[in-house]
Amino acid sequence: MNILETLLLNGISEEYILLILSIPVVATIINFSRYIIGLNFFYSYTILATFLLFQDIAMQAKLQTHFFYGIEFVLSIIVLNYLLFYIFQKIFNQTYIHLLSQRTIAISFGILAILLTIYFGVLLKNPTFIQPTPLILLSSIMIQNTIFNIYRKLTFKDFISKSLGSIFIITSSVLLTNSEEIMIFALSKPLIFILSVVLINILIGKYTGLRISEYIKFYRLLSTDETPPNH
């Protein structure tokens, strides 16, 4: 009897095992997105938290439409937090507030953003509206903490690029972990599945070629034989 069967026989649901097994897949997608595609995104743990948020929404709602709701939810949190930080940064500029105090205020604003998101869901009579679970709250706070951290360091353009990159990864992760073939393989041969994931990550780790984004960036340089003398 293998570990998986033991877990299932002892009442651990298949959904949660799949959720656990999907974490390395998401991490691989993050890895792939950075070193092969060359995407910009929020911190890896924020992405993982957001992915869990999606899955939790799915589990709570038992809905196939959780993906769209998840996107709507995450986007609302990102946009609202950004706007709120923009306003409260103006206030902080007027007077000094300790960094931790700023973070606490940011969390409070973040909660306000979550409340507003749910409120808009109610107003729009969104059929997928659900009660936010502690996991959803935690993930939301991580997202808004990320925004807090990067708000002062990045330009708006960078912020948009990171947001889009993050959403791309989350979308890919949700789609890939919803693929029946992959998850059946993961459940039937969990060890081989994890080893395969490790192998893929080693290969990515050894890749020193150009990233796809760099192929785009350097397209004009790469697509021409025109090279200055002595180079």
Add this chain to the structure above:
Amino acid sequence: MKLLQIIRNSNKVLGFNQRHAYTDRAKNRSEFDIVNDKIQTKLFLEQNGITAFPKLIKHIDSLNKLNFVNWNTLPKSFVIKPAKGAEGKGIKVLYNKNKKGEWIDSSGSKFKATDLKQHCKDILQGAFGVHSFFDTVIFEERVRSHPIFKNYSFKGTPDIRILLYKNIPIQAIIRFPTKESTGKANLDLGAVGTGIDLATGITTFSIKGKKDYIEFVPGTKLRYQGLKIPYWNKILSTSIQIQQNLKLNIAAIDFLIDPDKGPLVVEINAQPGFTSQLINKSGLKSAIEKVKDIKTKNLAHTLRLSKDLFGGQVEEQLERISGKEIISSIIPVTLYHDTKKTQSLAIVDTGQRTTTIDSQIARKLNIIDAPMNESEYYIENIQIKIGNQLVDSTCKIVKKEKDGYRVRIGRKDLANFIVDIKKVIGHKEQSVRQELIIGMPKTTIKKMDSTLLDINTELANLILPKPLNLKEEKEKFFSSNFEYNPQFTYKPLTFNPDSIINTLNSLNPPDSEIGEIYLKKIKITKKIIFFLESIGKSTEMFTKRSIDLYNDINPYHHEKSLQIVNKHNETLKKKNKTKFLNAEEIENEIKKVMKEYSINYATNIVNSNYKGNSISINHKSKTINIPQSISKSESFTRGTIAHEIETHIIRKINGENQKYKIFAKGTANYSKWEEGLATIMKYIYSKTKYLTSPAIMYISTDYAKDNSFVQTFHKLNELFDNPYRNWVRTYRVKRGISDTSQPGAFMKDIIYLSYADKVGNYILQNPSTLDTIFDGKATPEELEKFTSLKSRIQPKLDINSVREILEVNDLLIP
């Protein structure tokens, strides 16, 4: 196909994945710590003798200290930055202060002290640090923009980035602030990045932001290309010096150029971005591949290597800018007519409209099959391959071209070309030229003698560059406590170099041994013109052209020079009684020697207005000038007479009696041999046989080549404690250069030692040369071969004295 090309080219471009492999943060932790903290960077630079960085006004590492900052004591203009910041984040450049006490930045935003304090708090709390939670605030002097960039950048100061692999510069860019980037030199914000040719320091391609190629400064017709970056050699040398000590695999070193202080190091980056590849249209990976196994010897070697490997984009760039190909004034062409083709050497003649070909070419192309009856006629449908382009032409056929060139390309066919009269034709073309020039009529020796005499008389007085502001710059140097690098200015050329080059090109010496001597003279005269053109221009170019004329430093003679100087210093301790002669006594000595040789040169004691303390000769007026204030020892005077009269004057007089007049004015390499001989002659009469003065000149030149004026002077001061003599020594090797803060030298002073060695050993190995060596201004070999003198003035030169000099100086070749 395109995809294949992209994949193939991707091997030349360096991406972030490969960067991580090269930089390897884990292995270079301590170096990363230095460059990631700007205070550490400044300390590191200072410890390694590099003091050219913006002055630190103060730094604050805690909130408590921030509360005690007296903001009123801060200057009107300064910079606030995080010590551990990256990508220019958190930097506030404050340009001025208004009456309300608010500071103003490049975008016009105003900041009260409380605003700046808040910004400092953000920095302290790590708001802009990449890897840190806590940071330090730096208050730094603001570097003003160099006036040369005034029309190129909007408000801010452009910065120059040198990318190095190990210690070899492999790429360089300059970032110009724009209105969009609110005066910041940040490409992400819309600043303009321009590539720099490593060899010349001249700007090449430009890009706005990180993607769009741009040619002109927005709103103007001013091109970003073609701008010469000031202090280029110093920037490269400093970056090499930094990397020699830092030893990162890849580093980007950022400089700002202050109008007074020159280039200042503002930042060292261990993990640079690679947009410079796009800007320079050149991949870094291929550059790294070229240098990764190279071990450089010293700074000068690294500098030369970098320039040789990665320079040379400018000419190509000029072609790209104009869309026209650059060709030389004499160029091999291929002509096509129907199925026939023929090659010929053509002369580009912008003075005529239509291209002409002579009857011989026309026959080869089957245009005519018999000698021409009519004097000339036109033929269409001729294609001429000029450079890399095929031009459809209508040519005029002439019986025979006057100057021997069978094809003369006219304006009509030159629409897509730029003619560079000084462009050197390649080796391949040279051989074609040698084959094809046979058809060109030979110039008579008489004609060549007179033409070359005219040209060289015109150039002779210019070969020793003399600054117009020498006196003022000398005063500045001494009043700065020897820390000021003179900025010399020079008189513009009084002749038209292009016209002289054209005249020289029209000379075709006969195919004989004497013809070879004239051919060499033509070549050296061209080199002299190129050299004269470089006076006061690019230091690097000046040095290169000076080397073309007088050769480069060689380690053997450098080593010998140091030995000679050391030995001489020891002998100085033993003081001898020496009798000094005044001007009148020196004049008598000169007259005595001239009488002995029956030389009719006038002597003239010149008054105190005459600058200098040495005897000079004016061959034109046949006068020897002796300064009134001169005071020289007896042996020195006799040595000078042997140098000036028994060598220079006697060789001149003998040369005038030769069949070929070139021996009076001088063959191609006469001056080096003559100075070597004159040096030997001088030291025969000298009490000490050490070639001290030539050795010091050699050392000075070597120092100057790799150092600024001030550095050269101080190095000489370490050897000889005589600032006034050292000023003269330094000036001698820096004359011709405009900005003496850059390394570079006038190389003439190396010939006295190296050619004393050559001449001395030549005499010992060929004693018979003593019979003819004074017969004219030519090399000993040329004189042995071509002298036509039956009687001559023959100075005394004893072979044993020559041997003694060589032995004492350890220069004797066994």
